[in-house]
Amino acid sequence: MATAYDADFIKWLDHQAKLLRTHNHDELDYDNLAEEVEAMSRSQRRELKNRYTVLLMHLLKWQYQPDYRCTSWRSTIFQQRLKIKRLIRDMPSIKNEFNDAEWQIDAWDDAVTEASAETAIFKENFPENCIWTVDQVLSDWLPN
Numbered sequence: 001m002a003t004a005y006d007a008d009f010i011k012w013l014d015h016q017a018k019l020l021r022t023h024n025h026d027e028l029d030y031d032n033l034a035e036e037v038e039a040m041s042r043s044q045r046r047e048l049k050n051r052y053t054v055l056l057m058h059l060l061k062w063q064y065q066p067d068y069r070c071t072s073w074r075s076t077i078f079q080q081r082l083k084i085k086r087l088i089r090d091m092p093s094i095k096n097e098f099n100d101a102e103w104q105i106d107a108w109d110d111a112v113t114e115a116s117a118e119t120a121i122f123k124e125n126f127p128e129n130c131i132w133t134v135d136q137v138l139s140d141w142l143p144n
Contacts, residue, residue, distance in 0.1 A: 005032045048087050048094055049107055055080035055137060056111035057118070060126060063143035065119055074142075081138055098134045105129075 005012045012029070013036075019028050058077045062069060088095050097103050108130045116123045132143070 003029075003032075005029060044087070044091060044094060045097055048084065048097055049103065051080045051084050051087070052137070053107045053110045053114070055084070056107060056130070057114045059132070059137065059143055060111060060115040061119055064115070064121055064126070066144065077142070078140075081140075084138060 004015065012032075016029060016033055019025075055077060058073050058080070062073055062077070112123055112126045115121070115126065130137075
């Protein structure tokens with residue numbers, strides 16, 4: 001038998017919100033609520049990583065294809081920086097993601113893969129590890 005959570009997610013969300021607001025704790029679906037809260041946290045972390053990856057990829061393109069530099073690339077770089085700064089402003093603890101070595105490696109690897117696909121430069125021609133500091137990447141700096 002399907003639970004309210006499985007049958008109609010929106011209806012379940014609205015009901016859980018009502019129960020929270022009225023302090024009706026006995027009827028709360030704690031397990032699914034905890035799962036959804038954790039999913040929201042993962043979603044925000046994923047957004048930060050995706051934006052950081054796009055930023056790194058465009059910085060790589062900027063450095064490795066200087067003859068193709070354009071306002072579109074520059075715009076994407078500054079746009080991603082702005083969005084990342086707003087994420088950090090709104091959720092300061094998300095900045096801790098930058099201290100996670102595995103997170104950094106994944107973002108760099110994804111950026112190199114995407115830059116390679118967009119530029120036709122072999123992945124082996126890009127550095128194995130990030131060549132810039134987080135502060136450089138997030139500042140108003142451009143390579144070369």
